[in-house]
Amino acid sequence: MGYAVKEIFLTLQGEGVQSGRRAVFCRFAGCNLWTGREQDRANAICKFCDTDFVGTDGTLGGKYADAAALADIIAACWGDDRGDRYVVLTGGEPMLQVDDELIAALHDRGFAIAIESNGTMAVPRSIDWICISPKAGSALVQTSGDELKLVWPQPGSDVDALATLDFANFLIQPLDDAEAAANVEACIALVMRDPRWRLSLQTHKSLGLR
Ligand SMILES: C[S@@+](CC[C@H](N)C(=O)[O-])C[C@H]1O[C@@H](n2cnc3c(N)ncnc32)[C@H](O)[C@@H]1O
Ligand SMILES: Nc1nc2[nH]cc(C(=O)O)c2c(=O)[nH]1
Ligand code: SF4
Ligand SMILES: [Mg+2]
Numbered sequence: 529m530g531y532a533v534k535e536i537f538l539t540l541q542g543e544g545v546q547s548g549r550r551a552v553f554c555r556f557a558g559c560n561l562w563t564g565r566e567q568d569r570a571n572a573i574c575k576f577c578d579t580d581f582v583g584t585d586g587t588l589g590g591k592y593a594d595a596a597a598l599a600d601i602i603a604a605c606w607g608d609d610r611g612d613r614y615v616v617l618t619g620g621e622p623m624l625q626v627d628d629e630l631i632a633a634l635h636d637r638g639f640a641i642a643i644e645s646n647g648t649m650a651v652p653r654s655i656d657w658i659c660i661s662p663k664a665g666s667a668l669v670q671t672s673g674d675e676l677k678l679v680w681p682q683p684g685s686d687v688d689a690l691a692t693l694d695f696a697n698f699l700i701q702p703l704d705d706a707e708a709a710a711n712v713e714a715c716i717a718l719v720m721r722d723p724r725w726r727l728s729l730q731t732h733k734s735l736g737l738r
Contacts, residue, residue, distance in 0.1 A: 531598050531625050532557040535586025538605050541616060542732025544659055544677050545697050546642065549614055552605045553738075554598070556619040556626070557584055561646060561663055564620075574646070574663045576679065578704050581620035599633035606639075613639040623649040631655060645670065661701075662690060677728055679703050681714050691724045699728035 534555045541549045558564070561574035564582035569575055584590050588605065592598040606613050615634055617626055623645050631654050634641050642657035647670040651658050658673030664684030672694035678687065680700050691698055700718055702711040712729075719725050732738065 530594065531592045531630070532584055533592060533598065534581050534584060534589050534620065536588035536601060536605055537738050538607070539732060539738045540735075541614075541642075542730050542735075542737060543701060544675050544699050544728050546614075546657060546675075547728070547731055550612075551642070552602050552613075552615045554602055554615060554617050554622075555579070555581060555586070556617070556622045556624065557581055557589075558624055559619055559621040559646075560624060560648060561621070561666055573665045576682075576703055576705060579620070595627075595629040595633040598630060599637050599639075602634065602639070603637045611638075613637070614642065615639045616642045616644060617655075618644040621646055621648070623651060626655075628652065628654070647671070660695070675699060677701055680718065681711060687718065687725075688722070691722065698725050700725045701728040701730065704730060704733070 534557045536554050538552050541547050541551045559581055562572035562577055588601055602615050622643055631641060640656045643651060643655050644659050645651055646663050647660035647668045648666050649669055651670045659675040659677055660670050660673050661677045662668050664682050675697045676690060676693060676695040677699040678690060681703060700715045702715045715727055719727055
């Protein structure tokens with residue numbers, strides 16, 4: 529069927545429970561909650577996105593014809609015969625494109641597979657690490673997984689209800705915008721109020737990593 533990929537790069541996972549882990553990031557083009565165009569941001573369901581996911585013009589971006597072609601590039605990006613291969617499928621919204629063929633091709637090449645998804649589509653449990661980041665104003669379909677990572681503050685999202693879902697870890701991540709310092713304080717206050725939540729910082733940004 530083919531895959532539209534914005535960029536592929538090797539870095540450290542910057543966020544959440546797996547932060548600090550060597551990972552190949554595969555960023556798929558396109559999202560169902562925002563077009564990615566600035567002129568549409570104010571009217572989008574998800575208004576705070578920090579990512580350019582439009583087009584296929586980034587590092588190793590392109591239209592990959594099949595799962596084997598994409599998985600081969602991801603494996604080359606990991607390099608050599610190093611073990612503990614780890615890939616993070618993100619976007620944009622990766623579940624618009626990720627399918628069983630790609631999951632099998634990555635597993636065949638020895639990868640543990642993580643996904644960063646907004647949870648509006650069901651995620652196959654064959655993915656090894658499911659991170660869901662719910663967005664207010666969208667219908668949450670995927671209500672279980674390894675990590676629920678809520679960007680905060682987020683008007684319209686019920687943080688107490690989300691903490692009752694079937695996730696192994698609950699992470700609260702400060703909204704990166706003009707009020708970033710105040711948003712960190714709000715996240716700390718939430719964790720102090722409700723110890724089910726743990727603070728997730730976007731460490732790659734402060735480290736100057738991609
Ligand atoms: C760019 S999204 C791509 C994956 C998927 N569409 C999603 O929203 O989970 C990757 C992660 O960055 C988070 N994120 C996006 N914009 C952010 C911002 N301004 N501040 C903090 N986290 C942000 C998302 O909530 C998500 O956890
Ligand atoms: N280093 C690094 N870690 C990340 N964790 C989630 C990211 C994403 O954009 O999905 C991301 C990213 O873009 N870079
Ligand atoms: S759902 Fe994810 S990729 Fe889509 S606009 Fe929101 S943060 Fe960005
Ligand atoms: Mg990012």
